[in-house]
Amino acid sequence: MFGKRTQDINGVANEKWHELVETLGSTEAVRRASGAWDVLAGRPTPTRAWPVLRAAALGVAAGWVASEFYRRRQPQIDQTIEQTMDKVGNELRGAKHQLDERIAKAKATPGSPMDKAKAAVGRTNASNGMTESGYLG
Structure with missing residues (x-):
């Protein structure tokens, strides 16, 4: 039934x-x-194993292409990296030199810590338009 x-x-x-x-x-x-x-x-x-096999084959092909690209362009890549490292090194040396100059300028400035800080930053009362009293004048 x-x-x-x-x-x-x-x-x-x-x-x-x-x-x-x-x-x-x-x-x-x-x-x-x-x-x-x-x-x-x-x-x-x-x-279905085909999608996995296709993805694996695609990965192998992409890896091979990337390695061939790197192998053929290695001198150019190395040169670019070296130039970048030199540029960064020069900029760091310049920044350190500028900081050392500011510290030396602050140490050489007589007066209060505020005067030394102003000398290190490169600001004076005359350069920012302030009078000794602190008001614009």
């Missing part, structure tokens, strides 16, 4: 499912719909 009815229901469900799959159009949608139907029916889904 229940066996015949279950087969009829399964047959109708399969028929409707296949109609849906045919209307989807794209092969990716059909593949996903078939996989979903397999899961709903309790069947194991087929494993």
